[in-house]
Amino acid sequence: MTTVRVGWRFSADGRYAACLAAGEGDVLRPEVWDFTGPDPLVRPLASACDATTQISPLDGERALLCRNDDGRHRISLVTQSAETTLTAGRGPWMHLSGDLVTGDAIHRVTPHGLERLAALPPGASGPGIVLAPRLVGLTRPEAPGPVVLDLSDGSWELMPGAVTGARVLPGGLVGMPPGGPPQFRWRGRPVLGGLTGRVTALGGDGARIALRVERGSRSRLAVFTPSTGEVAEPAIPDGVLGSTAAFAGGIVRVPFSSPRAPGSVLSVRPDGVRLDPPARRLAGFPAA
Incomplete structure (x- = not known):
């Protein structure tokens, strides 16, 4: 039987992965992968999901789930046997990245709910791109950007070469605004022009x-x-x-x-x- 897998996410160190998996005609369910041994271990987890559910892997055959529906969100911890809601409420769309959630602010997911870490810079929106343990890159669609937010004190600054419409991308690359020739920049200088x-x-x-x-x-x-x-x-x-x-x-x-x-x-x-x-x-x- 063919298994469809979507919504992949890896842990920051590449040792774990998670996705939403379904057999032919089946519903999507969370699945975690553990690459720490000689062969990967693949474990299905409890609960059913839809294609909009965001997933993030944890160690110990666990994962975080983030669901958004009609102005409401629910973030939960799922294992092989159960799904436990950690927090739920109304508000903007929540973006899950590792154990960080970006909505109207950046929060860390804890066993007791959300811990607020920092407000978003003016005009910034999720999803956030983790650049370093305490640094998150954010795009500002209608203002010069991207920006780098320091979660330790809430301060932020423009990334080098910031312009309106530029996007922060995985790995810290900056994608220049659409409408012109495709361009990538790294710390303000053009890169990848020959690719x-x-x-x-x-x-x-x-x-x-x-x-x-x-x-x-x-x-x-x-x-x-x-x-x-x-x-x-x-x-x-x-x-x-x-x-x-x-x-x-x-x-x-x-x-x-x-x-x-x-x-x-x-x-x-x-x-x-x-x-x-x-x-x-x-x-x-x-x-x-």
Whole structure:
């Protein structure tokens, strides 16, 4: 049976992942992945979800869920046996990123509900992009930006080269406003000008940024090192990459889908690649 997996999120260290999974004709349910052993452990969790549910992995085969519906939100902790509501209420759309939630302010999710950390800078909105343990990047759609918010004291400043309409992207890249030629900037300077194809930032670890490069119907993976300007394109199977990625030391992990490997995770290592679940044999397709 084919399993569909959507809404992928990785932990900041790339050791855990979570998604919403469903078999053919089934409802979406939370699923967590643990990459800390020699083979990944995949565990279904309690509760049913819809495609708008946001999920964030935790250790111990747990995850956070964030649901938004008609001006209301509910954030809960889900395990294999139960879902427990941590907080619920009315207000703006809530964006979940790790254990941080961005709405009318930035909060941390705790076992006792939400802990308010900092107000949003004027004109800023979620989702927030975690740039460092206490720094969050935010886009300001109608004002010069993006901005960097310091959660330790609530102070904020413009990112280098800020302009109205610029967006903060995973890994700390800045996407320039639409309407002109596609441009990315890193700390105010143009980057990635020589990379052909449609480029999407997927995630970073402070030193490297994983990129999805779409050329025709296929996705390629690129790893950008801002300090040197190097862009590496490791060899990967033909298929479509997801919209998020994470680094775990020398490994890059990204959701991957192809006719022979639907709903998989691609782990790219210095010595090769690994698919989990592995690619299957299909009639009319050559063996892997």
